Each structure stands twice: as structure tokens, then as C-alpha cells.
Amino acid sequence: MTSSLSTPEDSRHAIPFRGNSEAPAPEFVSLEQALKHYFGYDSFRPGQREVIEQALNNRDQLVIMPTGGGKSLCFQLPALLRPGLMIVVSPLIALMQDQVDLLRDNGIAATFLNSSLTVEERRSRGRAVMEGRIKLLYVAPERLLSEDFINAVLPHIRDRVGISSITIDEAHCVSEWGHDFRPEYRQLSCLRSHCPTVPIMGLTATATERVRDDIIKQLQLREPTVLVSSFNRPNLYYEVRPKGKTAYQELVKQIKDTPGAGIVYCLSRKKVDELAAKLRHEGIAALPYHAGLNAETRTENQRRFIRDDVRVIVATVAFGMGINKPDVRFVIHYDIAKNIEGYYQESGRAGRDSEPAQCTLYYSLADIKTIEYIINQKVDPTTGEPLEEEQRKSMQQLRRMINYAEATDCRRTIQLSYFGEEFPGQCNNCDNCKYPKPTEDWTVEAQKFLSCVARFAQKNQQFGIGYTIDVLRGSRAERILKNGHDQLSTYGIGRDRTPDDWRLLARSLVHQRLIDEATDGYSVLLLNELSWEILRGQRTVQIAVDKLKPTPIATETLPSDTEESEELFNRLQHLRKRLADEQSVPPYVVFSNASLRLMAQRQPQNRDQFLAISGVGTRKVAQYGDAFLAEIRAFREEKGLTVQPDSAPAPRVIKLDAPVVLPSADEATYTQLYTLELFQQGTKPADIAEQRTLRLTTVMTHLADLVSMGYAVDLDRLVPRDRQQKIIDAIQTVGDGSLTDIRAALGEGYGWDEIKLTRAWHQKNNL
Numbered sequence: 001m002t003s004s005l006s007t008p009e010d011s012r013h014a015i016p017f018r019g020n021s022e023a024p025a026p027e028f029v030s031l032e033q034a035l036k037h038y039f040g041y042d043s044f045r046p047g048q049r050e051v052i053e054q055a056l057n058n059r060d061q062l063v064i065m066p067t068g069g070g071k072s073l074c075f076q077l078p079a080l081l082r083p084g085l086m087i088v089v090s091p092l093i094a095l096m097q098d099q100v101d102l103l104r105d106n107g108i109a110a111t112f113l114n115s116s117l118t119v120e121e122r123r124s125r126g127r128a129v130m131e132g133r134i135k136l137l138y139v140a141p142e143r144l145l146s147e148d149f150i151n152a153v154l155p156h157i158r159d160r161v162g163i164s165s166i167t168i169d170e171a172h173c174v175s176e177w178g179h180d181f182r183p184e185y186r187q188l189s190c191l192r193s194h195c196p197t198v199p200i201m202g203l204t205a206t207a208t209e210r211v212r213d214d215i216i217k218q219l220q221l222r223e224p225t226v227l228v229s230s231f232n233r234p235n236l237y238y239e240v241r242p243k244g245k246t247a248y249q250e251l252v253k254q255i256k257d258t259p260g261a262g263i264v265y266c267l268s269r270k271k272v273d274e275l276a277a278k279l280r281h282e283g284i285a286a287l288p289y290h291a292g293l294n295a296e297t298r299t300e301n302q303r304r305f306i307r308d309d310v311r312v313i314v315a316t317v318a319f320g321m322g323i324n325k326p327d328v329r330f331v332i333h334y335d336i337a338k339n340i341e342g343y344y345q346e347s348g349r350a351g352r353d354s355e356p357a358q359c360t361l362y363y364s365l366a367d368i369k370t371i372e373y374i375i376n377q378k379v380d381p382t383t384g385e386p387l388e389e390e391q392r393k394s395m396q397q398l399r400r401m402i403n404y405a406e407a408t409d410c411r412r413t414i415q416l417s418y419f420g421e422e423f424p425g426q427c428n429n430c431d432n433c434k435y436p437k438p439t440e441d442w443t444v445e446a447q448k449f450l451s452c453v454a455r456f457a458q459k460n461q462q463f464g465i466g467y468t469i470d471v472l473r474g475s476r477a478e479r480i481l482k483n484g485h486d487q488l489s490t491y492g493i494g495r496d497r498t499p500d501d502w503r504l505l506a507r508s509l510v511h512q513r514l515i516d517e518a519t520d521g522y523s524v525l526l527l528n529e530l531s532w533e534i535l536r537g538q539r540t541v542q543i544a545v546d547k548l549k550p551t552p553i554a555t556e557t558l559p560s561d562t563e564e565s566e567e568l569f570n571r572l573q574h575l576r577k578r579l580a581d582e583q584s585v586p587p588y589v590v591f592s593n594a595s596l597r598l599m600a601q602r603q604p605q606n607r608d609q610f611l612a613i614s615g616v617g618t619r620k621v622a623q624y625g626d627a628f629l630a631e632i633r634a635f636r637e638e639k640g641l642t643v644q645p646d647s648a649p650a651p652r653v654i655k656l657d658a659p660v661v662l663p664s665a666d667e668a669t670y671t672q673l674y675t676l677e678l679f680q681q682g683t684k685p686a687d688i689a690e691q692r693t694l695r696l697t698t699v700m701t702h703l704a705d706l707v708s709m710g711y712a713v714d715l716d717r718l719v720p721r722d723r724q725q726k727i728i729d730a731i732q733t734v735g736d737g738s739l740t741d742i743r744a745a746l747g748e749g750y751g752w753d754e755i756k757l758t759r760a761w762h763q764k765n766n767l
Contacts, residue, residue: 254358
């Protein structure tokens with residue numbers, strides 16, 4: 001993708017961005033600088049920078065990024081870097097509140113409009129929007145589509161304040177092929193006619209290719225950039241446990257053995273209430289959540305869970321979409337999920353902070369019967385007739401979920417293949433990989449199975465797994481006889497294996513992508529190139545055949561944690577909870593667990609060191625720095641460790657309507673100073689980049705800027721003396737105004753970084 005920030009010549013000398021146009025705003029010459037200022041992070045997660053660049057280029061976009069991948073920042077940062085207001089369509093009140101709390105805690109002017117507000121609150125927020133004092137407005141689809149908003153408020157904002165972009169969060173809700181279709185989302189297509197020149201961005205954590213195409217169509221996105229990040233969540237441990245007579249005792253033990261907060265999903269409201277009550281009897285702080293509770297109770301139970309007042313929420317799938325609690329350590333499906341897409345989304349609410357978390361599915365045939373009954377109750381509300389097409393799709397999705405539960409292959413391979421992503425297997429973080437089953441060579445059986453599919457193809461016919469197994473086992477079913485398949489050479493050649501054996505083989509072939517299963521309509525099998533390699537004897541097939549009971553795995557701590565840092569981490573968590581309660585916000589609004597872990601490991605003792613922690617920005621230092629630094633110093637004193645006084649001046653507090661101006665051109669930023677500190681310790685630039693998870697070009701730019709500002713950077717470590725002289729000679733010939741001209745005079749044997757560094761030194765020493 002082409003960056004909207006840079007030229008090939010020099011990514012640090014682009015046109016500066018500005019924040020809120022209503023006040024003296026900071027100017028940024030890189031996205032990383034803006035990122036650190038507003039959100040406290042030094043670098044972007046995979047995919048974020050590309051999305052932000054496209055947003056700043058006014059492109060329509062569809063972004064599929066897994067839960068915890070940083071979707072929100074993809075639209076929040078562009079909103080702050082462009083004039084006007086960004087409208088964010090969000091389906092849940094709780095999600096809006098969480099997002100706005102986080103933004104305001106970072107000093108960003110954001111608000112929301114929904115049915116939870118009083119008339120006066122709506123008027124007050126409306127005035128702030130109309131006066132241009134708000135950068136991000138969150139609104140529910142029902143509110144956005146109301147007649148007064150769409151025909152009066154929206155045109156006023158568009159014409160007087162300006163709309164920088166419209167973001168549709170949870171965009172999968174627009175598609176009837178998605179797992180959470182919402183009819184009101186379909187009506188969002190009218191936004192294109194009301195705001196024809198405003199770019200639109202759709203975001204979701206889960207979408208198959210079919211759902212993606214439908215989203216683009218329904219939202220009328222114009223030549224959108226589509227970014228699909230990997231669906232893999234490597235920090236999540238997936239397992240399936242048999243749901244036998246001791247399942248409840250296992251569940252209780254698992255919850256007690258796993259520190260931290262968790263979600264337990266059940267199919268029915270009745271089971272939610274019963275299980276929550278039983279867990280409380282076991283001494284586990286648990287609350288129920290389902291649509292049968294009144295709105296006040298649901299809101300209160302959710303609030304108590306998010307703010308760490310209770311450990312466990314027991315819920316139906318009505319709970320969770322958009323819940324911004326990053327430190328969920330386990331998600332347990334006490335009943336099987338209805339489809340893989342829903343299971344991925346629900347289990348994905350664990351470990352959004354990228355720390356280890358567990359996802360457990362309890363599986364029994366009785367649960368399947370329950371879901372089948374629910375599916376069969378789907379009828380047309382006007383005629384009472386069965387919705388056969390919808391029932392068929394739901395049954396098809398349930399079959400794939402059953403395949404997942406009974407599989408012996410890598411759980412990730414199965415999940416990711418559902419979304420069209422290839423994964424080699426052996427993730428070593430699921431029950432099937434961590435506790436591998438014995439394998440057998442089933443190449444001959446696979447050739448029989450694939451030969452049967454090939455015989456169908458010769459007649460231009462396609463069938464699913466069940467029908468193929470019936471032919472192999474010589475069934476006398478009327479359909480088989482009518483089709484004449486009792487005359488095929490493969491008819492009856494599989495009588496030596498049970499139906500369960502053949503289903504195990506078929507599922508494994510699909511999961512290993514040794515045969516394709518088309519699910520557009522009825523499920524049918526299609527041979528691919530790997531299938532033919534098996535038929536030609538060029539590839540063998542290994543099948544795991546012995547299902548071993550998975551052993552529970554405890555949540556691990558980070559490799560760099562020590563007993564000392566773990567103790568400090570717990571103390572910082574208590575401090576965070578107290579500060580959060582004082583402000584009536586969830587603890588993660590103050591700091592994430594990841595930031596607390598870094599504090600516990602690095603133990604910063606002054607504001608400069610504190611700001612070097614990922615997730616700590618200028619606003620956070622001003623608001624919480626003294627409290628956390630005092631706690632860290634107190635801990636070190638108790639342990640007999642050295643304590644340094646904090647001599648750095650207190651940073652300026654950011655006001656909501658007037659973001660603080662960044663350091664002047666001759667004053668290094670905290671992230672630049674951190675790079676300098678590592679460099680002066682002898683760390684090579686490439687190692688600095690790896691240690692700080694930055695691009696090497698970013699580190700080199702830090703060093704060039706530091707040279708320009710007169711900091712002690714040993715240029716000889718970066719550019720050999722003879723090459724420095726050649727570069728200086730070229731500068732004296734063509735001038736130092738353009739890197740492109742200097743490089744043209746030198747030839748392509750010289751890199752941009754060494755030219756940039758030497759030019760910075762030359763400019764500083766020849767003022």
C-alpha cells in the first residue's frame with residue numbers, strides 16, 4: 001500500500017498532521033509519533049498502519065481483524081488526524097460506553113448518543129457535536145436511522161462541522177450469511193446517499209469470503225481496500241472435553257484452578273440461572289446474563305464483571321459482542337456452540353491482552369439434540385411454515401461444529417480453514433497438538449473414499465460425506481438405487497470399516513485440505529490437486545485414531561516474569577482497581593494487564609522511564625504516573641532495592657478540547673530517548689528494533705533525528721568514515737535539501753538511512 005504520510009525520499013519529512021481543528025493542535029511528522037502521543041504505543045500491530053494510511057487517503061475499506069487485534073485504533077487515530085467528526089456506528093450500549101471511557105481517559109474528545117441518556121444529556125452532547133468540540137461520535141444504528149437524525153442532524157453535521165469518515169463496527173451484522181445478522185444494519189446502506197463523498201469503513205472480527213462480499217454490497221462500498229488479518233490467536237489454548245457425569249465437578253475445578261476472570265456460555269436461560277447459582281454455592285463469585293433478565297439487572301451484572309467485582313459471568317450468547325474486557329483468562333462453552341463462526345467469536349473474548357488464556361468446549365450428543373430441536377423450531381412468523389432454507393443452513397453449520405468437536409486434527413487448522421486461511425498444524429497450543437494421538441496409515445482407505453467421489457464426478461454429480469459413506473458401505477437406500485450407484489465399482493468396498501471410521505477419515509481429509517467441501521448450498525465434496533496425488537500414490541494419509549482425554553493446562557505467566565515481578569504485578573493490579581473504582585471506570589481503562597506486567601518487570605522509577613512503557617502516553621503519565629511510581633518505589637524499598645528520585649518535571653495535562661503540543665523540534669520525544677539509551681548501551685539498531693518491536697527504518701529515523709538535535713550519537717558506529725566523506729562530498733555538490741538528489745549523485749550503492757544520518761550530522765555541524 002502507498003502511505004499517505006511519506007514520499008520514497010523521506011518518511012519523516014511529510015506534511016504534518018493536525019488534530020482537533022478547534023484548538024492549537026499538535027503536529028506530527030509520523031504516524032508513530034501520533035500513536036505514542038494519543039495512545040502511548042511505540043509501534044503498530046500487524047495491519048493497523050496499512051488501514052490507517054488508507055483511511056487518511058479517503059478510501060472505503062473493509063477490515064477483518066481478529067478480536068484483540070486492535071480494530072478500534074484503525075479508525076480512532078485517523079479521526080484525530082483529520083478535520084471534522086467521525087461517526088462510529090456501534091450495536092451495543094456497553095461497547096459505546098467502554099470505548100468512550102477509554103478515549104476520554106486518553107484525553108480524546110469522544111461521546112455517544114443512545115437510548116440510555118436523558119433528554120438533557122442528549123441535548124448537551126448534541127451541542128458539543130454541533131460546535132465541533134467532538135472528534136468521535138458513537139451512535140447506535142437505530143438512533144442513526146431515526147427520521148430526525150438521518151434527515152436533520154446528519155445533514156447539519158455534514159454541512160457545518162464536516163464528517164471525516166463513517167465507521168460501521170461489527171459489520172458482519174449487515175449480512176444474513178453472518179452469525180449475528182441484524183435487520184437494522186441492512187438499512188445502513190442509505191448512508192451512501194446521504195453522505196456520498198464520505199469514506200466508509202466496515203470492521204469485523206469474523207467474516208467468511210461470502211460474508212465479506214455481502215458486506216461490501218450492502219454498505220455500497222466503492223472499490224474498497226479489503227484487509228484480512230490472520231485469524232490465528234496464538235495465545236489461546238483450545239480444548240474439547242467430553243461432557244460426562246463428572247463435567248460439573250471438572251468445570252468447578254477448572255474455574256478454581258485458573259486465576260482471573262472468565263465467561264461460561266450455556267444454551268438456555270434456565271441453565272444460565274441454575275449454573276450461576278451453583279457456582280456461587282461453590283464459593284465462586286458468579287452472576288448470570290441473558291435476555292430474560294430485565295435491562296437494569298443485565299447492565300448491573302455486566303458492569304460488575306467488567307470492573308472485576310465478580311470473577312465469572314455465566315451467559316447465553318446474548319452476552320459478549322463488543323465487550324471490551326481484555327483480561328478474560330478463560331471462556332468455557334458448557335454446551336456446544338451452534339456454529340464455528342460463533343464459537344470463534346465467543347471463545348475469542350479470552351486473552352484480548354495477548355496473554356495466555358484457555359478456551360474449553362464441553363461436548364455431548366445430548367447438546368446436539370437440543371440445538372437440532374431449536375433449529376427445527378425456525379418458522380415464518382406470518383405463515384407458521386418451516387423456514388426450510390434457513391434450517392438447512394443452520395444444520396450445515398452445526399455439522400461443521402460437530403466435526404470440530406470430534407476432530408483429532410489441530411484445532412487451529414480446522415478453525416482457520418473455515419475462514420479460508422491455511423495453517424500447517426502442530427500449533428502446540430491445543431489439546432490435539434499438545435497431547436497427540438497415535439496415528440495410522442489410512443492411505444488405502446483414503447483412496448477408496450476419494451475414488452468413490454471421483455466416480456460421482458465422472459457422472460457430473462456431487463454428494464456429501466454421508467451419502468459417500470453409504471455407497472462405500474453398500475447401502476440399499478432408495479436414493480442410491482435410483483441413482484444407479486449400486487453399479488459403481490466403489491459400491492460396497494468399505495464394508496470392513498464402521499460408519500464412524502469413515503466419518504473420522506472424511507473429516508480428517510477435509511481438515512487437512514486433502515479434499516474440498518463446498519458449503520454454498522448443500523455440503524458436497526470436491527476433489528482437488530492433493531486428492532489426485534493420493535489417488536496416484538504420490539501422497540500418504542495419516543489419521544489420528546485414538547481420542548485421549550485432554551489434560552487441563554494452567555494459564556502460564558510470561559517467560560520473563562519472576563516471583564518478585566509477579567508480586568509487584570499483583571500490587572499494581574490492586575492499585576489499578578482502587579483508582580478505577582474512584583473514577584467509576586473498568587480497571588483496563590486505567591492500564592492494560594500488558595502495561596502492568598511491563599511495569600512490574602522493568603520497575604520504572606521516574607516519569608521518563610514510565611513513559612517508555614508500552615500503553616503509557618502523556619495523558620496517562622499526568623493522570624496516574626505519580627501513584628504508580630510511588631507504589632513501585634515503595635515495593636523496591638521493602639525489598640531492599642535501590643530507589644531513584646523522580647527529578648523529571650511533571651508533564652502537561654491534556655484537556656479534552658485542546659490536546660497538548662508535542663515537544664519542540666529541538667527536544668527529543670520519550671520514544672526517541674529510549675532508542676538513544678539502548679544505542680548508547682551498545683545495542684545494534686537491528687537489535688533495538690527487535691527488542692522494541694519497531695521497524696528498523698523507524699529506529700534509524702530516531703537516530704537521525706537525535707543527531708539533528710545534537711544528542712550524542714556515535715555516527716562512526718552507523719556509517720563507515722570513508723562513506724561519510726563520500727556522502728558529505730555529494731551534499732556539498734548538490735546541496736542538502738533533497739535525499740533523492742544526494743542519492744542520485746552517489747549511486748544506488750548507498751542506502752537512504754546512511755545518507756539521512758550523515759546529512760543530519762552535516763546540517764547540525766554546519767549551521
